[in-house]
């Protein structure tokens with residue numbers, strides 16, 4: 403409540419945790435607006451930076467896991483992908499739609515983000531910002547405080563809930579104005595970059611594209627598997643994921659389905675490999691040979707590889723470590 407008993411204006415902001423979203427929050431706090439931050443979590447991006455940024459700013463904050471709906475959208479985005487597998491238009495539309503539903507539930511007044519006009523040519527141009535608003539179902543209620551004076555007036559500005567003259571007119575890719583603003587607000591600490599959206603990563607996107615072509619019903623566990631190891635598609639159609647180092651091996655051990663097979667060299671140190679369940683005999687042998695190639699077993703002679711399947715069923719095969727040409731041919735990324 404304000405001192406004269408009126409309800410404070412309330413905005414709900416998408417918080418990636420980057421500097422721009424922090425600045426957008428600060429611009430609104432300066433106007434005495436009550437701010438709630440919202441960060442989403444999926445297998446493609448986490449919420450840690452958003453949570454850290456909200457803590458630094460001392461604002462209320464919510465985290466929402468949207469894995470199921472988001473993955474469904476990523477498989478078939480109505481407005482296509484960006485440079486990689488990033489469906490930014492539909493993704494932003496979805497996030498604002500969810501935040502908008504919360505806005506209605508909490509009787510908040512508007513939504514906002516730290517987006518800057520022209521910073522990302524594909525997803526932050528005027529047409530894209532308008533399209534995202536339309537998709538969200540809340541046209542006119544999405545404020546971009548850092549670029550607001552370059553954009554059409556929004557409802558909260560028209561209603562006098564937000565002072566347009568105290569909003570900004572930043573555009574383009576330069577970070578100069580943001581750095582000046584951070585200095586003015588005394589924001590010297592912000593969550594370190596990194597841990598961004600995997601959908602913008604070319605290597606990850608190549609793996610994801612291949613997965614969705616092969617397995618349209620891929621689920622969150624399939625996505626988690628894309629984050630670790632070396633991936634090979636075998637001629638019978640099965641996939642084998644081979645650990646690159648100890649920490650990969652540990653992660654891979656937590657990603658098995660009951661029907662999957664564990665592949666490991668018997669007498670030499672080496673990786674843990676995950677072979678998808680139902681692999682034919684030929685694929686099993688090739689998976690064993692690839693696993694042997696990344697072990698300490700000598701390359702010129704056969705070695706024994708153990709394949710353990712559902713219910714502990716076990717098979718030991720003698721194979722020669724795979725030749726580089728075969729690895730090259732079967733490797734997914």
Ligand code: SF4
Pocket residue numbers: 447488489490491493494599600601602
């Ligand atoms: S970069 Fe990733 S999280 Fe951000 S809008 Fe695009 S798809 Fe969504």
